[in-house]
Every structure is written in C-alpha cells, then in structure tokens.
Amino acid sequence: MKLPVFRAPAHHTGVTSRVGTWLGITFGLCFVTGLLSHGVQHDWPWPTRPVDLYRVTQGVHVISGVASIPLLLAKLWSVYPKLFERPLVRSVPHALERGSILVLVAASFFELATGLFNAAQNYPWSFYFPTTHYAVAWIVVGALLVHIAVKIPRIRRSLEPASTEKTVLSRRAFLRTTALTTGVAVVATAGVTVPWLRKVSVLAWRSDGGLPVNRTAKAANVVVPQDWRLRAGTKSYSLAELQAMPQTTVELPIACVEGWSQNATWTGVRISELIDAQGDVRVESLEKDGLYRATTLPEAFARDPLTLLALRLNGEELSPDHGYPCRLIAPNRPGVLQTKWVTSLEVR
Amino acid sequence: MRIALGVLGVALGAWGAWLLLPQITIELLLWLGGGVVLHDLVIAPLVGASGFVVRRPSVGIGLVTTGIVGILAVPLLWREHGGPVNPGLHDRDYPTGVAVVLGLIWAAVALHEVAAHLQKRRRTNKDHDVPE
Numbered sequence A: 001m002k003l004p005v006f007r008a009p010a011h012h013t014g015v016t017s018r019v020g021t022w023l024g025i026t027f028g029l030c031f032v033t034g035l036l037s038h039g040v041q042h043d044w045p046w047p048t049r050p051v052d053l054y055r056v057t058q059g060v061h062v063i064s065g066v067a068s069i070p071l072l073l074a075k076l077w078s079v080y081p082k083l084f085e086r087p088l089v090r091s092v093p094h095a096l097e098r099g100s101i102l103v104l105v106a107a108s109f110f111e112l113a114t115g116l117f118n119a120a121q122n123y124p125w126s127f128y129f130p131t132t133h134y135a136v137a138w139i140v141v142g143a144l145l146v147h148i149a150v151k152i153p154r155i156r157r158s159l160e161p162a163s164t165e166k167t168v169l170s171r172r173a174f175l176r177t178t179a180l181t182t183g184v185a186v187v188a189t190a191g192v193t194v195p196w197l198r199k200v201s202v203l204a205w206r207s208d209g210g211l212p213v214n215r216t217a218k219a220a221n222v223v224v225p226q227d228w229r230l231r232a233g234t235k236s237y238s239l240a241e242l243q244a245m246p247q248t249t250v251e252l253p254i255a256c257v258e259g260w261s262q263n264a265t266w267t268g269v270r271i272s273e274l275i276d277a278q279g280d281v282r283v284e285s286l287e288k289d290g291l292y293r294a295t296t297l298p299e300a301f302a303r304d305p306l307t308l309l310a311l312r313l314n315g316e317e318l319s320p321d322h323g324y325p326c327r328l329i330a331p332n333r334p335g336v337l338q339t340k341w342v343t344s345l346e347v348r
Numbered sequence B: 001m002r003i004a005l006g007v008l009g010v011a012l013g014a015w016g017a018w019l020l021l022p023q024i025t026i027e028l029l030l031w032l033g034g035g036v037v038l039h040d041l042v043i044a045p046l047v048g049a050s051g052f053v054v055r056r057p058s059v060g061i062g063l064v065t066t067g068i069v070g071i072l073a074v075p076l077l078w079r080e081h082g083g084p085v086n087p088g089l090h091d092r093d094y095p096t097g098v099a100v101v102l103g104l105i106w107a108a109v110a111l112h113e114v115a116a117h118l119q120k121r122r123r124t125n126k127d128h129d130v131p132e
Helices: A013-040 A053-084 A092-119 A129-158 A168-192 A239-244 B002-023 B026-053 B057-077 B094-128
Strands: A230-232 A235-237 A248-255 A261-270 A281-285 A294-297 A308-313 A327-329 A342-347
Touching: A013 A053, A013 A129, A013 A168, A053 A092, A053 A168, A053 A248, A053 A261, A053 B026, A053 B057, A092 A129, A092 B026, A092 B057, A129 B002, A168 B057, A168 B094, A235 A239, A239 A308, A248 A327, B026 B057, B057 B094
Parallel strands: A230 A342
Antiparallel strands: A230 A235, A248 A261, A261 A308, A281 A294, A281 A342, A308 A327
C-alpha cells in the first residue's frame, strides 16, 4: 500500500506548535471554568461578589469550548500525516505516547461534541451529561499534560524564529485561516452571553427577546394552589403579605450553565428579612420532581442584601414561566439554582 | 519538570477514568470513539481531497469556514432528541441564520476573487504599456 505524502506547510511542526498553544489556552480556560461551575453546584466555597462572576466564567466556558472546535480540527489536520507513520509502534515509550494521544483525541472530541449538544439542550444519548462531561474533562487534562510533557523539547525547538523562515507565507496563511474560522465560530455563537452580539450570533442557542425560560411552568407541572402560602421557618406569608413587606429592587443576571445569560430587574423581599439565616437555607419549589426541585442557598448568599425572593420581573408581576408567585434571585449563582415557584425556606 | 508534569497528567487522567468507570456503557464508548473515527476516516480525508481539487486559497477558506459553521449548526438543526423549545431558547430561525452566514462567507470569497482578478488584469495591462 502506498502511503499518502503530505507536503503542505500546514503539517510543519511550527504550525502544529502554534495551533497547539492556542488550543492549550482554550482547553485550559474551558477546564478551569468548568471546574468552577462544577464547584458552585457541589457546595464548594463560592463568593457572592462580583455578581457577574458566574456569568463570565460560564460564558468563557462555552465560548472557549466553541473556539476549541476549529482549533482542534486545525491541530489534527496539522498532525494528520503522523497517522500514517510506519512502523505503527517503534518501542514501548512510543506505543505509550501514541496511546496517550488516542486517549487525548477521543476524550477531546467527546467533550466538545457533548458540550455543544448540551448547550443546545439536545441529547442524542442516554447517559447522564453532567457527570460524564465532568469525568472525561479530567481525562482530557491528564492526557494533555502527558502530551505536553512528551513534546516540550519539540515545542521549544519549533517555536524558535529560525525554524519558520522558509515558506513562511503559506504557513501563516494556514494559521490565519485557523484564526479566522475560530473567529467566525465565536461570533456566530457568543451572542448567548454577550449582549451586543445577540443580533449577529445566528447560531446562538437563544434568541434576541426577553429573559429566556429554561423550564416552563407547564413542563415543570407546577400548579399554584389557591391558598398558597410561603413557609419561612416557623412563619408563613400569603402573596399579599409578601407584597405589603418592604420591597427591594436589584439588577441581577440569570446565568445558565448552558452559557446564556441576561440581566434583569427584580423586585421583591430580601431573604434576610424573611428568615434569620443562621446557616444554609433549603429552598423548596412547587415542582413535583426534577433535579432542582430543592436547592441549598449557602448562608453567605442568604444573608446577602441582594438576595431576594422576587415577586416582580422588569416591573411586572412574575409570569408563571418565570416562577409565579415568587422565585429566588441571588447574585453570582448558576440559573438552575435560582429556584422558581418557591414554596418554603428553611434553615438547615 | 517534564517528569513531574507527566506524572501529574497520569494521576489526573486516572482520576477521570475512575469517575467515568461506573458510568461506562456501550453507548458511551461509541461516543468516545466516534469522534476519532469520524475525524480520521471522514473529515480529514475530505479536507485532504479538497486540497487536490481546490486551487484558490479563498475558496479553501470558504470551504473550511462552511464546514465549521455546519458543525456548529448540527445540534440546532437536527433536533430529534432536542428538549422542548422554550420562550427565548432555541427559538431562532436557524435554517435562515445558517443560510445568511454561508451567503456572507461565499459573497466575501467571490468579492475577493473578483478583486484579485481585476488587480491581475490591471497589472498585465500595465506590463503591456509601451513606455514613451
């Protein structure tokens, strides 16, 4: 069998190292922000300020993931000739190195593909996304560190200016094309979280309307009873009683784990005025089931003057889909933890 | 330094594998391996083949960008397993959006080619000018 010959400048080590460096940056951002998001949802310590922190970290997570798609493809195209190297394995270390690369590539594709589908809330699989995406992320990072450790001398050599003197133009052209397609991919999607790109990002998984709804009242099967009252510790309040209490207005974002985010103006009663949070507060919803039917609001958030039991959104009474009769809104938390249709608050 | 990095990498990877172990199913393994197979046997050969067919760099850039936009659009256009469309989420007109982006990309390619052609013609005309 005659093996293909690759002579294009895209396959030069200098190109591989550069695209690899860019990919290392986007993967690094993706991993760190993903780990933070995992931590917020697993009761790791997390600050209440800045209020937009989670919005930024999760936006970076999703955008760096999108940017990694063209970068990974460019990187793999750059090293594609190595797939045809013979003999397949020369030695035990060589076999281990190739094996680690196979793991790295497989795990990377898995992360980018499942992440992209999840952002679009599209699940053509039956395994549970958050835990698999989380586990495979560690495999990517591990295999990537091994890969870097193996390649450090080559990376160093290839990034020296002297090695890129010949056919510089066409190598640059490949790098420029990579940068351009990455830019197109980012601009086409970043509107999910960057307001001024919202109209331009035609592939954003949210539209340019008002505050998106992730789960409608109908989907959550929520029915508000006629005699609904909020239980807060030992006390209880009707909606009219809540409306008669001192109202606070705050501007806070809903920042979803799927990357989209939007600021809104919320009016309601401070959680700290409803319950004396000498500990974490358990927030329960009228939802019958679902992973986020009940959430834990850490003490620091429960005491925060910006944390409200919101009754109004952008000046109007909450609609059923936004959590009528009342919902939690706290600074710097993922959207899934901003519990809607709240029915009880309890210090744990 | 390199050894420390390698050892750390093996440890982190092993931790991930440990977390993944109880979740492994045939389907998960197919998703893990599917990307590699799809890339090595379909995407990369297509890119290689296009390199033989396409001679103009701008057309190549247009094709690559089209491919990336196409990949990003898959979960938005193929929604057989998609969640319900919610108010404000996944409710854009994606087919039109994709068509507009591709239209812009190929308009840019065409403009670039026309400009390059005109420039070339002007240069050849200049070459034919007889100095007085």
